[in-house]
Amino acid sequence: MSEKKRYWRCHVCNDIHFGVKPPETCPTCGMRNAFVLCDQPEADRIFELARDKNVWRCSRCDDMHLGAKPMPQCSSCASAAKYVSVSREEAGPMMRPVDYTLSAPDEVLAAWDEFVGRNGRIRLWEERGSVQQLSVGVLENVKNKGLKYCPCRVPLDDPVKDLKLICPCNFLAQQTWKEHGECWCGLFRKR
Amino acid sequence: MAEDGKRLIWFYGRECPHCKKLHPVVDQWEAQSGISITKLEVWHDEKNAQLMRKYGEVISAACGGDLGVPAFYNEATGKAICGSRVDLEKMTSWAKG
Numbered sequence: 001m002s003e004k005k006r007y008w009r010c011h012v013c014n015d016i017h018f019g020v021k022p023p024e025t026c027p028t029c030g031m032r033n034a035f036v037l038c039d040q041p042e043a044d045r046i047f048e049l050a051r052d053k054n055v056w057r058c059s060r061c062d063d064m065h066l067g068a069k070p071m072p073q074c075s076s077c078a079s080a081a082k083y084v085s086v087s088r089e090e091a092g093p094m095m096r097p098v099d100y101t102l103s104a105p106d107e108v109l110a111a112w113d114e115f116v117g118r119n120g121r122i123r124l125w126e127e128r129g130s131v132q133q134l135s136v137g138v139l140e141n142v143k144n145k146g147l148k149y150c151p152c153r154v155p156l157d158d159p160v161k162d163l164k165l166i167c168p169c170n171f172l173a174q175q176t177w178k179e180h181g182e183c184w185c186g187l188f189r190k191r
Numbered sequence: 192m193a194e195d196g197k198r199l200i201w202f203y204g205r206e207c208p209h210c211k212k213l214h215p216v217v218d219q220w221e222a223q224s225g226i227s228i229t230k231l232e233v234w235h236d237e238k239n240a241q242l243m244r245k246y247g248e249v250i251s252a253a254c255g256g257d258l259g260v261p262a263f264y265n266e267a268t269g270k271a272i273c274g275s276r277v278d279l280e281k282m283t284s285w286a287k288g
Contacts (some may be wrong), residue, residue, distance in 0.1 A: 024287070026262070046214075096252060107267075127208070130208035133206055133208050133211070134206065134208060136206055137204070137205075137206025138206065140206055140235075141234065142204075144235070145234075151204050151205075151206035151207050152204060152207040152208075152210075152259055152260055153208060153257060153258065153259050153260075154202075154204075154233055154234075154240060154243055154244075154258035154259060154260060155240070156244065156247075156258070157240075157241075157244070174255060174256075175255035175256065176255065176274070182258050184254075184257075184274075185207065185208065186208060186209065186211070186275060
């Protein structure tokens with residue numbers, strides 16, 4: 001893995017982490033292996049809309065975390081250095097531009113593959129054609145609606161409420177996951 | 192074609208894989224029943240999405256809590272069915288109310 005810092009989003013609670021490695025456990029919701037690679041436009045939009053979250057900075061390596069709680073230990077430098085609270089004005093410039101995007105279907109697929117590869121409980125739908133169709137769909141929704149919304153959910157036209165539709169969403173809470181072991185659109189499935 | 196307020200409506204998404212799989216099932220149901228279903232795409236047509244939100248409470252309940260596609264709404268009876276497991280039998284039951 002490159003040592004460059006990237007953006008990661010918790011699919012359960014939409015915390016954003018800016019660092020070399022994603023947090024193993026989300027400090028806000030406590031879910032393990034819940035962070036998926038995201039890009040700067042997505043991180044910026046959540047930063048703008050999730051006003052109930054605070055910004056925290058690793059005092060050793062300057063990793064940043066947007067969430068209700070600070071990281072107990074830094075996932076990048078592994079130090080138990082304290083995460084300190086910083087203002088949104090201070091945080092913006094520190095979450096520097098990154099040199100990657102998730103704006104092509106192959107890039108989205110690679111992010112999903114990396115996410116399930118790190119998570120022992122989840123796999124992608126074996127129908128690769130349907131998975132590719134969903135990657136095209138989330139990018140269509142970026143173009144038309146601004147975020148990678150699930151093509152099988154429907155927005156309420158309320159930007160804050162619609163944050164929970166960003167793919168991967170919190171599918172662990174869905175009835176289809178509990179009853180059939182798959183998310184609403186079928187993309188993510190229990191191993 | 193039924194008039195507004197009495198339609199059988201199928202809300203679908205263009206990039207939803209389950210919707211794509213349901214297209215031939217819906218076509219088959221229409222051919223067998225002789226009844227037409229109004230097909231409304233919701234991700235590329237805001238007017239259709241607004242109509243779906245208007246029926247949102249019933250459809251969300253049928254979808255397990257949130258608005259999703261594929262979803263079927265019967266304007267005459269106010270009943271909805273939703274999800275990838277909709278089949279010919281469920282469609283007939285929903286259409287009859």
